[in-house]
Amino acid sequence: MKLKxxxxxxxxxxxMAITAPAFAQDWAPDGPLKIQIGFGAGGSTDTMGRxxxxxxxxxxxxxxxxxxxxxxxxxxxxxxxxxMPANGTTVGMGVSIPVLVQLVQRGDQLPFDQDSFDxxxxxxxxxxxxxxxxxxPFDDLEGMxxxxxxxxxxxxxxxxxxxxxxxxxxxxxxxxxxxxxxxDGGAEVMKxxxxxxxxxxxxxxxHFPYLESGDMKVIAGANQERLTYAPDVKTFVDNGLGVFVDxxxxxxxxxxxxxxxxxxxxAAIDEAVKSDEIAEIVQNAVKGAPINMGPEGAHKMMTxxxxxxxxxxxx
Numbered sequence: 001m002k003l004k005x006x007x008x009x010x011x012x013x014x015x016m017a018i019t020a021p022a023f024a025q026d027w028a029p030d031g032p033l034k035i036q037i038g039f040g041a042g043g044s045t046d047t048m049g050r051x052x053x054x055x056x057x058x059x060x061x062x063x064x065x066x067x068x069x070x071x072x073x074x075x076x077x078x079x080x081x082x083x084m085p086a087n088g089t090t091v092g093m094g095v096s097i098p099v100l101v102q103l104v105q106r107g108d109q110l111p112f113d114q115d116s117f118d119x120x121x122x123x124x125x126x127x128x129x130x131x132x133x134x135x136x137p138f139d140d141l142e143g144m145x146x147x148x149x150x151x152x153x154x155x156x157x158x159x160x161x162x163x164x165x166x167x168x169x170x171x172x173x174x175x176x177x178x179x180x181x182x183x184d185g186g187a188e189v190m191k192x193x194x195x196x197x198x199x200x201x202x203x204x205x206x207h208f209p210y211l212e213s214g215d216m217k218v219i220a221g222a223n224q225e226r227l228t229y230a231p232d233v234k235t236f237v238d239n240g241l242g243v244f245v246d247x248x249x250x251x252x253x254x255x256x257x258x259x260x261x262x263x264x265x266x267a268a269i270d271e272a273v274k275s276d277e278i279a280e281i282v283q284n285a286v287k288g289a290p291i292n293m294g295p296e297g298a299h300k301m302m303t304x305x306x307x308x309x310x311x312x313x314x315x
């Protein structure tokens with residue numbers, strides 16, 4: 001009986017070893033693992049990416065380095081990523097909608113498409129808002145459009161191509177005139193609004209402290225559905241404009257990366273997304289819960305998203 005018990009214990013130990021997380025034993029980066037953020041410092045993508053890097057480092061012991069590579073709503077970073085050697089050293093973190101819009105708009109000019117990467121997973125889905133300073137001479141999108149028609153050249157800050165398309169579509173449909181100012185990320189959009197350089201701009205979480213302090217107000221929701229934290233505020237769709245964006249924060253690597261590396265990093269991301277630290281930063285950044293679609297889900301999200309991105313070009 002004692003021998004049988006020992007054999008059963010050994011078998012159980014072996015089974016536990018087999019089912020241990022892949023990143024704990026099968027693969028580790030040969031040097032630093034870089035997470036490149038496709039937006040500037042201080043925005044919601046940046047803050048979530050930095051916490052993600054910290055949690056992965058804490059969980060695995062890997063040397064994780066987070067870098068900002070802004071430009072084109074993440075397109076500059078993903079362009080570089082698509083052309084890197086597939087050596088398992090660099091992860092790109094971006095937002096789905098800006099990349100999808102560029103693929104729809106000028107996919108024949110880009111060196112990548114949605115199949116040019118090995119996908120690792122997602123962190124969250126963003127709620128995008130059009131916001132203005134507390135003293136802006138309008139309180140909603142209808143009022144903003146009316147003011148732009150009266151005054152002309154109303155300055156609006158955007159941080160990615162989809163927002164530019166939304167405002168251009170709004171201008172075309174209503175006759176309102178907007179002066180679109182490009183920012184490197186949500187943090188810069190907030191600075192432009194607070195500094196008076198623009199009257200309104202888009203935020204995906206960077207505006208929350210200013211809503212709480214009363215320094216800003218929500219003018220419109222930019223998603224298909226109304227904002228969960230401002231359900232009484234109408235969307236662009238509610239205003240009859242028919243345009244919306246549903247951004248997802250996702251991570252990917254160069255196509256052809258060693259499957260062991262992809263599996264290990266995807267497992268490390270999945271483990272990190274389940275942590276309390278990620279739950280807290282996602283709640284602070286986008287007022288929602290973490291969402292990891294996994295490698296296959298992230299790839300499907302980008303593939304299916306091309307059709308949704310076409311809506312922005314319908315008008």
